[in-house]
Amino acid sequence: MGAVRLGGVWQRRRGSRGGRPPVFAPVDYRGRNVVERRFNLFKQRRSLAPR
Template sequence: MLRRRGIGAVIAEPDDQAGHRRRRGSRGGRPPAFDSVDYRGRNVVERRFCHLKQWRGLATRYDKLAVVYRAAVVLNAVIAWTRRLSDASCPDDDRTTQ
């Protein structure tokens, strides 16, 4: 179904699955396409989700309302963004704030 829609695989095919496909010969089908650039982007997204889940309220979903949950996600993103900005060097002077 994904191939019909033109969606390629982002995760590399496991070695054992590739072995099974080769063993089956022509009946094994073709290997799924793999895009290494998309795979690197997927890694960044997965690491960000893991970071989000470090907040107990986000991981356990205690909030009843979706708007409150979304506000917590946005707050977490803003905090991470400001930390990233504070770790970057200041363009006006040559020092790094920590």
């Protein structure tokens, strides 16, 4: 059998970009941060956890 080539055309086409470009949306980040902080607060204070 011949040599098996790993990877595809898409890996060669990416070039210097290296993958998905970083996207930063401050408004979205702020919203996710607030939600994450609330969940962490609930985790730390078990008495506040919904039952």
